[in-house]
Amino acid sequence: MNKNIDINTNISVNDISYKMYQLISELFPICRSITGDGLRKTLYILQKHIPLAIHDIPSGTEVFDWTIPKEWNIKDAFIKNSQGKKIINFQNSNLHVVNYSVKINEKMPLPDLKEHLFTLPDCPDWIPYRTSYYKENWGFCLSHNQLLELKDEEYEVFIDSSLENGHLTYGEYYIKGEKADEVLISCHICHPSLCNDNLSGIALAAFLAKHLSQLSLSYSYRFIFIPGTIGSITWLALNEANVDKIKHGLVITCVGDSGKSHYKKSRRGNAEIDKAVTHVLKSSGQDYEIMEFSPYGYDERQFCSPGFNLPVGCFMRSPHGTYPQYHTSADNLELVQPQYLADSLSKVLSVLNIIENNKKYLNQNPKCEPQLGKRGLYSAIGGQTDTKKNEMAMLWVLNLSDGNHTLLDIAEKSGLEFDIIKKTADTLLDFNLLKACLE
């Protein structure tokens, strides 16, 4: 057991944040959905950064209570007015078409058309994002201002899409660590031109994976890039026999906006990952919010369903539905910025650093304090008012290393940061004052 795992080693979070932003920019124009070519193209681009395994699961496959739907692909779509002018054009924004819209080529009067139009009256300049995965339908999304300009005339509605037996596609990358126990990192990849939700999560996960693959780690890490809901259900159905290896996990999403960090706890509520993220956010000196588990949100809904109840929380900045740009055309390359991506990555690295190093130790001199002074670990001149932080850390680690307290427990009880507690434990190990507990 290498005591010197330091996940923050050899990484410039700032440099990486620009690469993340670049990747987001590259992925932005692609029309993704829960199946189809956009999804595959996205995974191919990720393969340029990490050696992702790509899995294709056939339509019709039963996964728990669900069935993998037909594959949806789209080439073009528009609405033409009576003058033949394309007033809505899929080529301008893939949000214009309700995701999973079926093929159509018809003329119809405005009232009929309106039943298939979606807008945001409160944000009249923005195009909403809408889907109809599990009920065959078609529709267009447009800005409310555009809707108001539509004249009462006949329109030509054209969607060149296909909904046919095909596959659901997802990517998976496994990094083998010292032990078989796993940390799961999951992000959804089914959203079209939306940046924060969830290209930011994809980029963070990809570069995190790339960094971790260069380290020698204790845990094994499993990264999954999956379509939302049906993707996690599919993955869980196919990997049901192995999920008990997952000891910690994070769903990563909406990590590129300027909002404060949010963490939604796992269903267990007091899992080690919950404590680790809480410690990191509390120690950050920044505003943050810890949310109790709720069964709505992202794929933690599935990981935390009662039959699995995995210790998986959700790491975010602004949570879904709480920022105005959520699921609109305003969730774009302006909303997401490198500095926020950097901050999010940095926090996730700190969390994983805790997870990797959160061991229990045994004080080898449990009766009274060991004499730190004779080992050069303690100030020789006594009587002073101040005690140095590192001396306090030594006293805390020695006092609580009784086999019942992890380093994170000690950090929490002492009010000191995990990093200081960890470095102190390493020093005490060097002096044979501590011994690692067998796991």
Next chain:
Amino acid sequence: MNKNIDINTNISVNDISYKMYQLISELFPICRSITGDGLRKTLYILQKHIPLAIHDIPSGTEVFDWTIPKEWNIKDAFIKNSQGKKIINFQNSNLHVVNYSVKINEKMPLPDLKEHLFTLPDCPDWIPYRTSYYKENWGFCLSHNQLLELKDEEYEVFIDSSLENGHLTYGEYYIKGEKADEVLISCHICHPSLCNDNLSGIALAAFLAKHLSQLSLSYSYRFIFIPGTIGSITWLALNEANVDKIKHGLVITCVGDSGKSHYKKSRRGNAEIDKAVTHVLKSSGQDYEIMEFSPYGYDERQFCSPGFNLPVGCFMRSPHGTYPQYHTSADNLELVQPQYLADSLSKVLSVLNIIENNKKYLNQNPKCEPQLGKRGLYSAIGGQTDTKKNEMAMLWVLNLSDGNHTLLDIAEKSGLEFDIIKKTADTLLDFNLLKACLE
């Protein structure tokens, strides 16, 4: 197990509140005590509404550490001044005589008389209510203003009462439910012309019993109308063998005044009844107060004595001793109003509705969410910011129906009202997505 128990069905709380007030008005003039004809007359009047069994237990019967006292009855009482004028007259208010006063017919000077007079100097217009059950004595209660007017002359003191072997009387009404487990509803019936304490409780219990008797219920219900302290001690002594059937209970008192709702928890402090009342009061949108158990108050003192420790709390509006009219002539037909009786009844019904329906269920698709959309239970258009309350309720019920959470637990965790959670569980049962846990 009928999943559709709805205790609030077929009841107009408003109509009943006027009937409760009418009953209170009818019972008000009667001179009740812990034994005697006033008590019997009260129970006979209640029999016009519910088929009460009336029990007479002989004086001298030993009940735990106590002995049932002699029966007290009173025909008349007065104090005449030296001019022969009745300046205090029992016929005007039965509060004028200290309850359980022994017979007397004597002349005495003012100083001697004063040792037997009770007043309220701080509320000089009101007559206090005093008792001397267990020490033979006599006395009169009067307004402090009346006392100040008494001249230093000789008075004729007359009490035509009897204290003889007889009976302690109480009423009991048992409503058989599907199971033998019982809910106990208790109120004291020993107070003379006092409305809130406790004609309000008597009226609420009587009409609650009448309503429940018309329903098909899971629990059996036992209503007891008993004199305070000695009545509950007697009842517990006679029914000691069966008290373990009592799974929940409420002492109901002071439920007709304008004060906010108060609930004093059972000695256990976290009994299901404690949680149910807390949920109802919290969900009411009104101000309320939850009080920890204390060994002073009403008959919960006996039900919660350490040898029984029954899960019985006390449901009130203004608690005893906290409102100025308490135990005075001002606790009258003005203090109690139909609207407050209605509100109290409505809350008790909601509490019992929780108790009746607070089951645990098992999600039949515990691994990942079941697909609600294909059953028409979930919105077909995805991507919207808002989730409907009933969809959230379904997700919560499914996520927490792991056999460990009652519907009330789910209501508390989700922040949703019990009624919504209950209706949602019914819907999910209809779709075979849930199954009730065996008890």
Next chain:
Amino acid sequence: MNKNIDINTNISVNDISYKMYQLISELFPICRSITGDGLRKTLYILQKHIPLAIHDIPSGTEVFDWTIPKEWNIKDAFIKNSQGKKIINFQNSNLHVVNYSVKINEKMPLPDLKEHLFTLPDCPDWIPYRTSYYKENWGFCLSHNQLLELKDEEYEVFIDSSLENGHLTYGEYYIKGEKADEVLISCHICHPSLCNDNLSGIALAAFLAKHLSQLSLSYSYRFIFIPGTIGSITWLALNEANVDKIKHGLVITCVGDSGKSHYKKSRRGNAEIDKAVTHVLKSSGQDYEIMEFSPYGYDERQFCSPGFNLPVGCFMRSPHGTYPQYHTSADNLELVQPQYLADSLSKVLSVLNIIENNKKYLNQNPKCEPQLGKRGLYSAIGGQTDTKKNEMAMLWVLNLSDGNHTLLDIAEKSGLEFDIIKKTADTLLDFNLLKACLE
């Protein structure tokens, strides 16, 4: 088991406070250290008050990870300027010499001398207290103003001290109680002319011991007067086999200044001593502070090391390092005052009174309340709004005397003071309404 132990009996805390102050004044001039003649002289003076056993443990003895150091003694020390004037003189204040300074007799220029001088720039009139127990060194402490006046000339430095094989000395006083279970009272005795830290603790412990020795007690009491750190380590090493007799303990220090009372909990955090002190401070009506355990401070560091984890807390007024006079010449006979010593002693007595009397009882009439009225324990006239405090106390003691609640638990639950609860239990015992639980 004598139910009438009252630790506050036959003691005038006020009178004693002046004796404590007198003792502090007598001990003040002595130059104490962790070994040596000053320590012995201090213990001899204490023997005038209590029959202290004095133990001498040889230098070189191994005690856990430590070795008892050589014995240090000092006869004289000074610094002379070039005119031969003693500008620093040990005879004026023993704080002038760094404790454990080795012998020196040399002339040196100011820059060389300065490396061995300690001052307090922020409190330029005060002399700091410094030690160098475990690293051979020498030094002088002086006021910062004195330092600023030193001219750049040659100085004669003279310390006539010895550091030779000898002994570590400590005092111990055991008071045998009814049972072998012990209460440990510990204070450190190694500080030279410093009053609050810790002559105040020594004086309090000595007079507390004297008082307790006159009573008939349930617990046995062990008082130890030890040099800090090495003293408690030595004591624990020599008495390791018997420490499991220690059921409660207090380190007493800094109890004579005007600051509010502080209590640092034992490492267990919820030991009976922790609850008892908390109750006393909460009931005092004065401001106070309860501190969580931390592994820095006084000898509780050793008693609460993980291999012992004894239920020992630390009782103080202003904690170490939090008042400006701490470890300076301003911790003198003005800082400590009899009234604060009295208040501290009074609180410690109340704590020990709880510890002595904190039994569990069994209500002998657990089913319903016993009839207190027929025993003359309860007011005969009923119906009044107020209930007397002693009647409430009886109801609480009866209700919670189920074998699971100590008297302190009952005091806490009822919000009443321990003394009232204790007296009430005694009364109920007299009436055979309670029975003590077997331990």
